[in-house]
Amino acid sequence: MSVARTILRALPRHAVRRTALASPSSLLMHRAPTLATTNVRHGSSIPPRTESFTTVTKDHVAHLRSLLSSETSLLSTLDGSATTDELVTYNDDWMNKYHGKSQVVVRPKTTEEVSKVLKYCYDEGIAVVPQGGNTGLVGGGVPVHDEVVIQLGNLNKIRSFDPVSGVFVADAGVVLEVADNYLAEQGFIFPLDLGAKGSCQIGGNVATNAGGLRLLRYGSLHGTVLGLEVVLPDGTVYNHLSKLRKDNTGFDLKQLFIGSEGSLGIITAISILCPRRPKAMNVAVFSVPSYEAVQKVFAEAKDHLGEILSAFEFWDKQAYSVVRKHQEELGGERKVFETEGDFYCLIETGGSNAEHDEEKLGGLLEHLITNEIVLDGVLAQDTTQFSSLWSLREGIPEACGKAGPVYKYDLSIPVGEMYEVVETMRTRLRERGLLVGDGNPEGPIRAMVGYGHMGDGNVHINIVANKYAEEIENAIEPYVYEVVSAKSGSISAEHGLGVMKAPHIHYSQSDVGIGLMHQIKKLFDPKGLLNPYKYIV
Amino acid sequence: MSVARTILRALPRHAVRRTALASPSSLLMHRAPTLATTNVRHGSSIPPRTESFTTVTKDHVAHLRSLLSSETSLLSTLDGSATTDELVTYNDDWMNKYHGKSQVVVRPKTTEEVSKVLKYCYDEGIAVVPQGGNTGLVGGGVPVHDEVVIQLGNLNKIRSFDPVSGVFVADAGVVLEVADNYLAEQGFIFPLDLGAKGSCQIGGNVATNAGGLRLLRYGSLHGTVLGLEVVLPDGTVYNHLSKLRKDNTGFDLKQLFIGSEGSLGIITAISILCPRRPKAMNVAVFSVPSYEAVQKVFAEAKDHLGEILSAFEFWDKQAYSVVRKHQEELGGERKVFETEGDFYCLIETGGSNAEHDEEKLGGLLEHLITNEIVLDGVLAQDTTQFSSLWSLREGIPEACGKAGPVYKYDLSIPVGEMYEVVETMRTRLRERGLLVGDGNPEGPIRAMVGYGHMGDGNVHINIVANKYAEEIENAIEPYVYEVVSAKSGSISAEHGLGVMKAPHIHYSQSDVGIGLMHQIKKLFDPKGLLNPYKYIV
CATH class of the missing domain: 3.30.43.10 (Uridine Diphospho-n-acetylenolpyruvylglucosamine Reductase, domain 2)
Known part of the structure; x- marks a missing residue:
């Protein structure tokens, strides 16, 4: 641990300002x-x-x-x-x-x-x-x-919270950050976190089965949501705001609404199981030489940190360049790492005993440095640095959005092959003359970045263009979906289908599955009035 | 910690033999x-x-x-x-x-x-x-x-396991214990455990959404199952053995089959996310004076143990008496605790660092003893004692079955009110002259015991009769369901509906919910040929 402490430099306080992304509106x-x-x-x-x-x-x-x-x-x-x-x-x-x-x-x-x-x-x-x-x-x-x-914004009341069971019941329109802040005061945590937390609503989170940053630790909403209140297309209220962790009395109907994107009914309230907020949290960011090194760090992190590992994120040097440029414009210092790498990864721990967590993390850091798996690393020393380090990862979508119109792809692929898809797409766009050097402001594509939730096998590709154009979209789609399908991946890990991916569902679902989905949609919404033209078309 | 060590006596090796319950057949x-x-x-x-x-x-x-x-x-x-x-x-x-x-x-x-x-x-x-x-x-x-x-017993092949992701794919007929033993060799754990593990099959576990002993830590199968292969009533194969942790492409159809008790299709294979097996495990059992004390121990356990708490079980003195009598007949020693109590509770921890876990557990034990929350306690010193202590809890259903025909109720109720239901039922059966002193072999009811998964709000009531008789059943049902319904509980936390509880579903589900279930059943199985007379009738 002393080795790790020596080599890891503490991030200067306020060196990196928190990006605007996390602010409410x-x-x-x-x-x-x-x-x-x-x-x-x-x-x-x-x-x-x-x-x-x-x-x-x-x-x-x-x-x-x-x-x-x-x-x-x-x-x-x-x-x-x-x-x-x-x-x-x-x-x-x-x-x-x-x-x-x-x-x-x-x-x-x-x-x-x-x-x-x-x-x-x-x-x-x-x-x-x-x-x-x-x-x-x-x-x-x-x-x-x-x-x-x-x-749903006017449905914004917190209905109840039970600190014994951790069960939180609230209207659909409660903003995620409001819910999490309320729970924080009681020593609990909302089992979902994502960049848009200041604007997104918990009903929408459930309706879209949002994944986000805490899935590695707390699992998906299919496991944490206990009950829902839903208004069905004809106005009937299905009131099943269960507070029970276990209930095997019939089909688990709520599961159908989780991730249904408003196609079966409108969620008006949710009941969700919230874990205790970790007493201690740590975050460290590393620069590493290759994607293989990212995988090694991930394996070592699981091994050393076990049950306290709460997030493992990664991003490539292109993403780092875009986010640093954006932060620099906002007045942040340029330099975070002595030695930059082709990839970066962020590890977060959350546990009930600060001393134990630091020992576990120290053991990991020593191992990573002694074995030269990482090039450089920074460990947050206080909550400001905690946020600053997170902003290197959380700030990527915002920074891309600032750089130009963005084509966003959100793919689920087995971890070993995950980054190959980014490289395949980069090669394709270069061959077509659309990508001329990473971040070249003269080309049709200004930047192409890869980042994501390593622990969940979820990679995001953001392609920043100088404008939305058919030439670019046609070069990407459906090719990117074909590549994912060939690897038995998902063309939408967490963003959903909406109008964008509805026509492409067959890349991730079988004809039998799609047929069943059509029948279920028809059963709940025979007139097809709810959120038409999307999802299941 | 030293205080705890002094007062807690180690269980003599082999003092309590493992009950027959865990053996395969x-x-x-x-x-x-x-x-x-x-x-x-x-x-x-x-x-x-x-x-x-x-x-x-x-x-x-x-x-x-x-x-x-x-x-x-x-x-x-x-x-x-x-x-x-x-x-x-x-x-x-x-x-x-x-x-x-x-x-x-x-x-x-x-x-x-x-x-x-x-x-x-x-x-x-x-x-x-x-x-x-x-x-x-x-x-x-x-x-x-x-x-x-x-x-499904002939469908018994393990299809694949990926030690990077922890994704395990196997035929439905693989016995739970076989699956778990296979995973143990790779350093992983099946995220479900239950007393019948030596006989039950993983396909049946998923079809009934089995809960069991690890739910507190690893969550329900709705969160851990990643994909299913299901044969639909008309013979169509729905092949969705996804290995992806995240996939938001349409309705999460697999959720409908989880807990559907074979009413929509026959599960022929499952894909499930398995966590790493904890490197260190501990188990301690306490005798406590009251149900309030059980709740206090639970709150303290969550506070001190945090992320390493993997099970919290409780049982009453009547259950303890039945299981000890049975173990004594099998040759086990009579005495486990110096001071017996009205209630008992079992705490299991599982973590990645034995020293840290022992420190956390030691802190808890010291607190419980210093504050006189528990009467006595035993901490397992090796794997044999680990099993022995678990057998005090796991042996209860088996011991009841040996004592006579058993009426079993499996209820989900908010933790604070959980034991009230047992007391209410005991009073009712006493008033009717059916229960004459606990464990009185002369009365129509030989014993009535309460136990369960405290962490999940799930209490089991076993009523041991001298024979199955309408007089007894009518004294219990539907009264027990009415009591549970009045507390917004579930009449079946984990056992399911089957033929026994199908007529009683309305105690836990609304008319709107039941109506939707009927329509879903009809959609999948228009002829009603699959597992008829049960579940949704």
Whole structure:
């Protein structure tokens, strides 16, 4: 341990400022800078509007308004209660890639109001799109055409928390960071964390089966969510806010809604099992010479840290370059590592005994350095440095977004082959003359970066372009999906299908599976009114 | 720590022999001693046979036989390949409580054979019951009338294991203990453990969403199972043996099959994420004066042990008395504790660093003793004692079964109110004159014991009778379910519904939920041929 302590330099306090990403509303405020707002989706064509869906009129709006307790719960251009500009926040996704044309946004204040609105829309044949914090990356939470937006932000009450069992029950519209801060005060932790935590809502997290940064330790929402309250397409309320950890009385229906992207019903509240917050947390970041070295560090981390390993993230030098450039612009110091590498990895531990954790981590660091597995490393000495080190990883998507319009791919592949996909894609884009040197601002592609959740076998590829263009999209898709499919991977590890990947589901699912999904969708939503044109099409 | 060491006496080596329960075939060998085998289910009436189901003939048997690669894969009284006695193992459950009358047992050797058999039965309108190790407790795995039994024991190959990811893929018929032993050799652990591990099969575990002893640490199968291969009622194979930890491409269909008790399809293989086996394990058992003390120990254990707490079990003095009597008969020493208590609890830890774990456990023990929360305690000093201490808890169901026919209830209730249900039931049975002193061999009820998985809010009530009798069953049911329902609990935490609890599902599920379940069942199995008369009726 003394060896590790000697070689590892402490990060100077405030050396790296926390990026804006973690602040509550940054995701909605920052849009890709170079793209003019249009209502045409780039690349693959938009599915045509379903003719049988009712076109919403002023009369519909008046009736919908009568179902709501507050005047401000409905915004519409049809009755003059909103301008088109005021609805842009609900019609456009935060990447400014998908653009709906809805004229009606409903923001119910109670589950009963959601139920009344859905029942009315169902009876009238009006299509709807449920929307949480609108932080999705596949166009799943914004309208494609003129669907009525049902935004859950007004359903924002924490209903109960039991510190004996750790069971937390809250409305769907509670912002993830608000939930986690509430739990932190009680010594607990929300078993999910992700970059958009300041904007995304817990109902949307469950509806999209969000993965994020704590999955390695706490598992997926399929394991932690205990119960749901859901309004079905016809307005029926399925109230199953169970607080029980075990319940084998029939099909586990809640599982169908977890990750269903609002296609079967609208989640209005969740019940979730929250673990105790670790008393001690540590984070260390390393520069390493190769992807093989990343894998070695991962194996050693599992071996030395065992049950206290809470995150293992990695990113490539291209990602590091983009994030450092962005941080430098924000005033952060340039240098973090004496020796930079082709790859970087971040290890987080969380445990109940600080001394034990430090001993375990010290043992790992000594091993990594003695055996020359890493080039350099930095261990956080306080909470500011903890955040700073995390920002090197968490800041990547934000930094990419600042650099230009981004094509985002979110792939699940066995760890050993994970980075091959990034290299394969880089080679392809170079061969096509689209990528000319990493980060070359003159080429059509400004940067191509790879990073992800090593512990979950989940790699993210961000391709930063100078503009969204068919030439680029066609060079990437469906090729990237074919490569993933050949490795029995998933074309969407955590982002979901939305409108972007719905046509590509067959790369990860069999015909039998897709057939069953169609039947389940039809069973719950026979008129196909809920979040149409997406997910299962 | 030194205080704890001084007061806690080590258990003498071999003081308590491991009960027979954990040995591979004990569950099938031991039957309740006092009940004559009849083909009438005691208590609630059997649902009548569905007239539209085809009665199997010799011709059907001949055709079924032609679909199988081996002569020994079909046993039937219709073609003389088996006697009625030889089919008893498949027709009767291990408690000898449920008795089917099937004349045909098929034991396919491949998924393809399962598919062919199911397709034929579907086309012919023949009802079937899937069967794993036949260790279920609610009559879910045996025929009710003349359903063809499809027993999975010949599908018993381990298909693959990846020590990097921990993903284990195996046939449904692999015995749980075989799987766990295989994984142990590689330094991994199956994330499920239960008393019947020597007989039960992993496919059956998944089909019934078994809970067991490791749920506190590793979570439920809904979180750990990654993929399934399932033969649907019409013989279609749904092959989704995913090895991916994250995959958000459509509905998570596998979740529907987990815990569906063979009502939607027959699971033929599973893919599951297995954690590394803890390098160090400890177990300690305490006698405590009250249920409040059990709760205090639980809270302190979570606080001191944090991430290394791997099990927390409790049982009452009545359970202790039954299990000690049984162990004494087997030759075990009488005395385990200097001071016995009204309750007992068992704590298991599993971690990656023996020294750290001992320090954490030592801190807990010191606290418990200094603050006089426990009366006495025993800490295992080696693996034999580890098993011996576990046998005090694991031996309870077996010991009850030896004492007489057992009514078993498996309830999920918030921890604070958990034991109240046991007391309420004890009072009721005393008032009715059925329980005369605990363990009184003269009364209709010989013993009534409470025990369970404290960490999961799961209490088991075993009522040992001198015979299965309507008077007793009517005194218990549905009253016990009403009590649980009033506390928003589950009438089946882990045993499932089967034939026993199917009529009582409304105590834990809403009409909306039950309605959806009926529709899902109909969607997958429109003819209702798969495991009829059970689960969703």
